[in-house]
Amino acid sequence: MVRLADLQDADRDNMLKKIPLLPRFTGGHWVRGPKLAARRVAIVSTAGLHTRGDKPFGAGGMDYRVIPGNVSAGDLVMSHMSVNYDRSGFQEDWNVAFPLDRLRELARDKIIGAAAAFHYSFMGAVSPVTNYATKAAELAKLLHDDKVDAVLLSPV
Amino acid sequence: MREHTATLAPPRALWVPFMLGRPFGVPNDAAFQRKVLLAALRLLEQDSGPVLEDFPEDAPAGKLTPPPESLVCPVSFPKMKTEGTLAERLLDEVAQLQAWHAVAARHRSRTTLGVTGLQLADVANYLSAWLGANPPPPYRSDLSPGEALKHACDELKAFYYEAKSVQPGTHSSESLQNWFWSETAGGVALREIRSAAAKSAEPSIKAVAMQSLIPRAVEGLVLQR
Numbered sequence: 001m002v003r004l005a006d007l008q009d010a011d012r013d014n015m016l017k018k019i020p021l022l023p024r025f026t027g028g029h030w031v032r033g034p035k036l037a038a039r040r041v042a043i044v045s046t047a048g049l050h051t052r053g054d055k056p057f058g059a060g061g062m063d064y065r066v067i068p069g070n071v072s073a074g075d076l077v078m079s080h081m082s083v084n085y086d087r088s089g090f091q092e093d094w095n096v097a098f099p100l101d102r103l104r105e106l107a108r109d110k111i112i113g114a115a116a117a118f119h120y121s122f123m124g125a126v127s128p129v130t131n132y133a134t135k136a137a138e139l140a141k142l143l144h145d146d147k148v149d150a151v152l153l154s155p156v
Numbered sequence: 157m158r159e160h161t162a163t164l165a166p167p168r169a170l171w172v173p174f175m176l177g178r179p180f181g182v183p184n185d186a187a188f189q190r191k192v193l194l195a196a197l198r199l200l201e202q203d204s205g206p207v208l209e210d211f212p213e214d215a216p217a218g219k220l221t222p223p224p225e226s227l228v229c230p231v232s233f234p235k236m237k238t239e240g241t242l243a244e245r246l247l248d249e250v251a252q253l254q255a256w257h258a259v260a261a262r263h264r265s266r267t268t269l270g271v272t273g274l275q276l277a278d279v280a281n282y283l284s285a286w287l288g289a290n291p292p293p294p295y296r297s298d299l300s301p302g303e304a305l306k307h308a309c310d311e312l313k314a315f316y317y318e319a320k321s322v323q324p325g326t327h328s329s330e331s332l333q334n335w336f337w338s339e340t341a342g343g344v345a346l347r348e349i350r351s352a353a354a355k356s357a358e359p360s361i362k363a364v365a366m367q368s369l370i371p372r373a374v375e376g377l378v379l380q381r
Binding site for chain 1: 157158159160163164165166167173174175176177178179180181182183184186189190192193194196197198200201203204205206220221264265266267268269270271272273298299300302303306307310314317318321327328329332360363364367368369370371372373375
């Protein structure tokens with residue numbers, strides 16, 4: 001998302017510094033599944049989202065929050081520790097960061113099989129990204145138990 | 157970032173050319189958001205990979221949807237005062253913006269406030285105490301002092317942004333940011349609080365002050381003035 005050229009110098013420099021620290025996926029990760037119209041899709045965001053009243057995210061947190069599939073826009077808040085991205089879009093329309101209305105419409109129109117019973121959010125920007133491995137494996141089991149077979153990973 | 161995704165080489169990725177914070181492009185444009193979402197989900201039907209696809213369109217417009225002309229607020233929109241202490245000016249400004257925020261919450265049928273668990277007046281009181289000689293203790297026990305400060309600052313800023321969104325005229329991410337940091341006592345207060353927090357002996361407060369209170373883009377603008 002976003003072009004490096006669109007960022008101000010300080011933001012661009014910060015982003016470029018992270019590239020050498022990134023791991024690389026290696027073989028064995030390509031999996032085929034059913035047609036999109038048969039998939040049960042969950043959103044996993046890294047926008048630091050949670051329902052109002054849930055514990056806010058904290059510095060360096062690698063945990064995640066569970067977002068019920070019947071959540072309404074008025075119940076979802078954002079507590080990401082980063083200050084370096086736009087929040088006015090989310091304030092105006094949650095779908096710009098968490099497109100649950102759009103996902104529900106795709107299910108209604110039978111373009112996907114169903115939206116999952118639960119969605120999830122981490123707070124991204126913790127480095128190295130491999131620190132999320134333990135919690136990601138835990139979350140994968142929850143997704144499996146909900147019979148989810150497609151995940152939309154959405155950053156901010 | 158396309159460069160980061162190319163380095164990671166995940167099985168399927170859609171790169172989008174939208175500003176940070178808006179991965180589905182633009183608020184209140186369901187057709188465009190659906191197009192982005194479908195482009196990502198269609199990657200599931202690719203036969204081989206890894207695949208890194210570029211979304212071919214820029215977001216339609218950077219402007220936030222203007223409020224309807226019929227929307228009226230019973231009080232005028234406040235200008236930044238120059239008299240009084242900064243704490244007094246902050247509390248006065250917050251009080252004046254409450255009516256605008258109420259209009260915004262009705263217009264959008266929601267607010268994003270509520271992260272701290274405090275009423276907004278209590279957020280303002282907590283932050284105004286930061287402008288005095290003794291920083292206040294955190295307002296809840298399950299947050300570090302730095303996290304409590306960070307979330308209170310973000311909640312105050314969200315209140316200002318939401319209140320401003322229903323003032324007549326068109327608004328954008330950039331115009332809201334410029335207004336808050338340049339034209340409000342709230343923006344001045346957060347800069348003062350950051351300066352105080354940067355001198356704290358409490359590690360969580362110092363870390364938040366150095367990294368999480370003022371956007372790098374805004375720091376650049378301040379330094380250039």
